[in-house]
Amino acid sequence: MGWLYMPRCSMAGHASPTAYLDDQFTYTRDQDDGSTQGLKVIASSCPGNRVYYAAAQVLANGIGGEIFAIVCLVRWNLNDKEGMIFGYNDMDETMGPNEASCPEAILKLLTPTQNEHALDWRKRCLANLQRRSRKLQDGDRIKLASPMKFTDGHEGDEFIVEKRGRRVVLRDPTSRLGYRISGFMERAWTVVPQTKVHKTIFA
Structure with missing residues (x-):
């Protein structure tokens, strides 16, 4: 109809x-x-x-x-x-x-x-x-299934997650500029494993 x-x-x-x-x-x-x-x-x-x-x-x-x-x-x-x-x-x-x-x-x-x-x-x-239902933490690095081009000309597929309450801002790892992606939680992306360095404590 x-x-x-x-x-x-x-x-x-x-x-x-x-x-x-x-x-x-x-x-x-x-x-x-x-x-x-x-x-x-x-x-x-x-x-x-x-x-x-x-x-x-x-x-x-x-x-x-x-x-x-x-x-x-x-x-x-x-x-x-x-x-x-x-x-x-x-x-x-x-x-x-x-x-x-x-x-x-x-x-x-x-x-x-x-x-x-x-x-x-x-x-x-x-x-x-x-x-x-996927969980995201502030500071996570995510990778899109394919690069995305934005209105400012930037094109990329990896971003750093910045959580502001329920709002999610994706920052370019190099420029630190923030981006929003419509329907982000329903898109294909994965969290990039990051090596965490723990502080050494001497006795």
Whole structure:
């Protein structure tokens, strides 16, 4: 599907993208044969109002069945000049979304699937979770899988980690200039082992 935009008055009183999308993907519809079909969001998350992830369960006559993942790209701009503050583009995991940062709690709810695109998406999500769980210490030296070029013309693949609370700055080992890399924790990099020299203590 393409993008759908709307003003706040079209959000049916919902205060956030998560609340609106949870409601959109939870429904029951009567069928001609008297049965009912529906969907129920059982868990969802929309970090930074940028990408919505949900575990949705298929309902047949009120009985829950398969649980699959829904992914929506989200645009949330309360200052939009035309008042179209909310937009979304929805898809499910069988479409192989590029966005693969689904929270682990949602992934654990999904039922097994044989769909190749869904399996690949789940694999990429798990790989990103593993990358984000890596530990970094202040002063660590890291090496990227391939050199990266920055807007100031610098190109490099090794940096010194400088931690400022939850914020991470990467400093060039030679110039000491600081750099930020988007999605750093999900990128391919390794910590370069460093030889530590211990002070000799004489009796």
